[in-house]
Amino acid sequence: xxxxxxxxxxxxxxPGERATLSCRASQSVSNSYLAWxxxxxxxxxxxxxxxxxxxxxxIPDRFSGSGSGTDFTLTITRLDPEDFAVxxxxxxxxxxxxxxxxxxxxxxx
Amino acid sequence: EVQLLESGGGLVQPGGSLRLSCAASGFxxxxxxxxxxxxxxxxxxxxxxxxxxxxxTTFYADSVKGLFSISRDNSKNTLYLQMNSLRAEDAAVxxxxxxxxxxxxxxxxxxxxxxxxxxxxxxx
Numbered sequence: 001x002x003x004x005x006x007x008x009x010x011x012x013x014x015p016g017e018r019a020t021l022s023c024r025a026s027q028s029v030s031n032s033y034l035a036w037x038x039x040x041x042x043x044x045x046x047x048x049x050x051x052x053x054x055x056x057x058x059i060p061d062r063f064s065g066s067g068s069g070t071d072f073t074l075t076i077t078r079l080d081p082e083d084f085a086v087x088x089x090x091x092x093x094x095x096x097x098x099x100x101x102x103x104x105x106x107x108x109x
Numbered sequence: 110e111v112q113l114l115e116s117g118g119g120l121v122q123p124g125g126s127l128r129l130s131c132a133a134s135g136f137x138x139x140x141x142x143x144x145x146x147x148x149x150x151x152x153x154x155x156x157x158x159x160x161x162x163x164x165x166t167t168f169y170a171d172s173v174k175g176l177f178s179i180s181r182d183n184s185k186n187t188l189y190l191q192m193n194s195l196r197a198e199d200a201a202v203x204x205x206x207x208x209x210x211x212x213x214x215x216x217x218x219x220x221x222x223x224x225x226x227x228x229x230x231x232x233x
Contacts, residue, residue: 031215033216033219044224045154045223047219047220047222050221092218095168095218097168097170098156100155100156101153103154
């Protein structure tokens, strides 16, 4: 089973700042089958990025994903107040064992 | 617009059973693999089970294998999760999730739409 480790656990930033979130896999994620989700309190997760770098429908271009192999990054270029949330990475390269990272909380500084 | 509406959650005693349902609309249900993902209170996301487009192929997390059963009725556009022998550690919000395509297309095995979830509480 591929274990995903996200860092940092919490990121304290101000609106307008750049956020860089990391997701490291315990082994290579085949074909960069990695997704990112955003979850706000009391809401369901929302798909942001799939295939490591493809934005899902309706996702603003301030969200971007990069990486391959074992190291992946989600970047939010300019934090909007609505972007403060928890972010999860998830691999589907070794499905049928889908796994999620433990999450990174982006909070207002 | 894709809509997924879960139901069937509630309070159940340890060792009891519960059947969750997920009513889907806004897309051609029979063309997409579907999954259940859960989230214990204050915790992260955990994949539970997935099923292919016609329900013949199913996959389970080790934590629920032999206890839970995923199924679907394409004539009713509904996904199910039968949960037996429930334990305290099964308490969570259970989300129904649509996948990006059929299971046979590996690069679509992400979860592109989610329901609002249904809460399962296991307690005596």
